[in-house]
Amino acid sequence: MIVSNLTVGTCTRTNSALCSSAGDGHSEATSFRTLSPTGHLVVAVCLGFIGTFGFLNNLLVLVLFCRYKVLRSPINLLLINISFSDLLVCVVGTPFSFAASTQGRWLIGKSGCVWYGFANSLLGIVSLISLAVLSYERYCTMMGATEADATNYRKVALGVLLSWVYSLVWTVPPLFGWSRYGPEGPGTTCSVDWMAKTSNNISYIICLFIFCLILPFLVIVYCYGKLLHAIKQMSGVNTTMGRKREHRVLLMVITMVVCYLLCWLPYGIMALLATFGAPGLVTPEASIVPSLLAKTSTVINPVIYIFMNKQFYRCFRALLKCETPQRGSSFKSSSRANKPVRAVRRADNNFTFIVASVGQATTVVHNQADNLEERPPSTDSAKPAVVSLVAHYNG
Incomplete structure (x- = not known):
């Protein structure tokens, strides 16, 4: 992660391994202030909790x-990329x-300090850019005129590659x-040298502040703002379902934005204060508080982006119960349905509606926020099952 170097710093005997470069023009000749033993202990406890x-x-x-296998959809690949980068932070960064x-x-000395700063910065930016790419992908899927192709990984794979290349840049x-x-x-972690005034x-x-913190945030706010606007438009078509979906997605978006700001904004503000103050x-x-808040993103991201996702939550419950997804259960992919489907597409103002009759097959509701939800067939055999797919806003 991009951990801020926020205190006045050069050398004392306790940090002699990092002092050999004090005269290279990058550091200021001031005394390195550190935390009290109790302060270091509190930080260690927090880092232990975050890392575990x-x-x-x-x-x-x-x-x-x-x-x-039901989780192996293109958009979930972005979620896995976020979790993978956060997991690496907990493995190659937090323990040190x-x-x-x-x-x-x-x-672990000067070389270890450089390696730690680089690795954590790289993985932190990968996570931030992946969040922005995820919001853009959800925006494109929601606003697209056609159904998303659940077998096309190319676009998402390019997004994953972009997050790593962008971070390396x-x-x-x-x-x-x-x-x-x-x-x-306080000299117990390493990052970009925020203190040099050159x-x-x-x-x-x-x-770094503009392109790795502000830009991803603007992309997230714009994409989820447009998504909320589209869902609000759909609320007028189906009041009950639309309002319920609108409130749920609104809660998710607010949670995402607030947690993003809570984890990263103090970080950026304190870094700028250290740089220009x-x-x-x-x-x-x-200085240590924003650093800890940024590291908590490795704990918060899986909760917000994964366990608030109904698909992942159902699989999590099945894993706890040592169950195997059964045929016709909520884990079953709609693409495997072998019932004939009759689809009717009609346009109404700025919306495209798709209605399909599937005999007595399970009812599948396409939910852009949580992928696919499947409901059991109706017990009333006199009525055909009707599948109501997502209404696409084309405005």
Whole structure:
């Protein structure tokens, strides 16, 4: 993750492994302020909690994806990319900062500090860009004039590749002289050097802030805003179902945006204060809080984007009960239905409606937020089952 280097920093004996570059023009000749032993202990406990639950949550997501074929849809591949990057943060990043906090100093030297800063920055930006790509994909699926192709992985695969390439574009430059990676906060983690006042460093920080924090946020707000607008339009077509869906998606969108801001906005604000503010403006205690909030995204992301998804939740319950999805259950993919389908497409103003008669097959409702929901067939054999698919807003 892009962890902020927010306190005035160079060397003391406890951080001597990081001090060899103090005279290279990047650091200021001031004393490195650190936390009290109690402060380091509190940070270690928080990091232990974040690392443990972040690892378990994201590992569970990957297990569900591997076990249940019904989850292997294109849009879920983006969710898996988010979980994979967050899982790597818990494996290659958090253990080192946890160990350093227990000892009150960085433990793996200058090279380890550079590697830690690069790896966490790379994985953090991958997660942020994946969230933006996910919102854009949902927006395109909702606003598209045709049904999404559940077998076409090409577009989503390009989105996953984009998230990694984009992240590399912004995390490799510090390795070659555009800014640098160094100790952050109280000296127990490493990240981009936010403290250097050179034009080289400030230009990189401004670009990083705009293109890796503000831009993804704007994409998320725009796409989910348009999605909510489309669902509101559909509410007028089917009041009961439309209102229910509108409220559910509105809750999900608000949760996503609030958690994004809670995790990352304090991070960006404190980093800018450290970069452009007076030396000593940000204390070690204040600097470590945004860093911890950003790391909690590894715990929160699976909860919001995975376990609020009904498909994943059903598979999770089946996993807990050691069940195998049965034929005709809610796990069954609609594409496997062997009943003949008669589809009628009609246009009405800015909407396209699709209605299909499927005999006595299960009723499938296409839900853009939660993929597919299937309901059991009606017990009334006199009435044919009618499948009401999503209404596409074409405006």
